[in-house]
C-alpha cells in the first residue's frame with residue numbers, strides 16, 4: 525500500500541501494522557522468558573555423505589515450544605531475537621547445548637558417532653567481543669576438538685566489517701570450521717571467498733529447488749558453478765533442502781560431497797538421530 529501511494533507520501537501506520545509491532549514486542553519479551561523457562565530445544569538435521577550414504581554430521585536447529593502459541597518457527601523468532609539482542613544469550617545456549625549433545629553421542633557411540641556439529645551463528649554474536657573465548661571455553665568444557673565444530677554464518681554477517689573479520693580469523697586459527705550458509709543468495713560471494721577463511725559452502729535450498737524442475741536453467745547453472753568453485757578452492761560443497769531422489773542424483777553428479785534434506789532426513793530429536801546414525805554406519809569423511 526505504501527508503494528502504491530507514491531514516494532511523496534508517508535505510509536499510513538495502519539492498525540494492522542500496529543498490532544504487528546505489538547506482537548513483535550510481545551514475542552520479544554516472551555522469548556526472554558522462553559530461555560528462562562526452557563521452552564527452547566534443539567532439533568538436529570543429519571548431514572549425509574552423498575557418495576557413501578553415511579551420516580557425517582548434523583545441523584542444530586533451534587525450536588520454540590510456546591505454551592500457548594504452540595510451535596513457533598525460527599523464521600519468526602530469530603529475526604525478533606536479532607533485533608532485540610536476545611540472539612546473544614539464545615545463541616550461547618544453542619552453541620553449548622549442541623556441543624554437549626555431540627559430546628554425548630561421541631561418548632555413547634564412539635567411532636560410530638558423527639564427527640561434526642553445525643551451529644548457526646547470527647551477525648550479532650560475531651560482533652560480541654568475547655565470542656572467540658566463548659567458543660574456546662565451550663570446546664574445552666565439552667572435550668570436543670575444534671574441527672568437530674562447524675559455525676554457519678551468512679555472507680551478509682561476514683561483510684560486517686573489520687571486527688567480524690578478525691573474529692572469523694581467530695576462530696579459524698582455533699581450528700573451528702566455517703561454513704557460508706545460504707550460499708548464492710548474497711551480494712559478493714566470490715570476493716568473500718578470498719578474504720575469509722571459509723571451509724564449507726552451503727548451496728541455498730532455492731537453487732536445489734531449481735534442479736530437475738526442467739524450466740530453470742539459471743538456478744541449475746548456479747548449483748553447478750558452486751560445486752566447481754568449491755572444488756577449485758578445495759572447499760566442501762554442501763547442498764541443503766534436497767527433497768527428491770532426482771535432485772540428490774544430479775547434485776552428486778555435479779560434485780556435491782555432502783547434503784541435507786527431507787529426502788534423507790528431517791530435523792530429528794537426539795534419540796532419533798542416534799538411531800539413524802547407528803543404522804547408517806560409521807562415517808568415513810572428516811566433514
Ligand code: C2E
Pocket residue numbers: 569584585586597598599602615618644645646676705706764765766767784785786787791
Ligand atoms: P538454515 O540454517 O538455512 O537451515 C535450513 C532450514 O531448512 C531449516 O529450517 C531446515 O529445517 C530446513 N530444511 C532442511 N531440509 C529441508 C527440505 O528438504 N525441505 C524444506 N522445505 N526445508 C528444509 P528451520 O529449522 O525452520 O530454520 C530456518 C532458519 O532459521 C535457518 O536456516 C537459520 O537461518 C535459522 N536458525 C535456526 N536455528 C538457528 C539458531 O540456533 N541460531 C540462528 N542464528 N539461526 C537459526
Ligand code: MG
Pocket residue numbers: 583644676705
Ligand atoms: Mg544453517
Ligand code: MG
Pocket residue numbers: 705706726728764
Ligand atoms: Mg542454510
Ligand code: MG
Pocket residue numbers: 706728729
Ligand atoms: Mg537457509
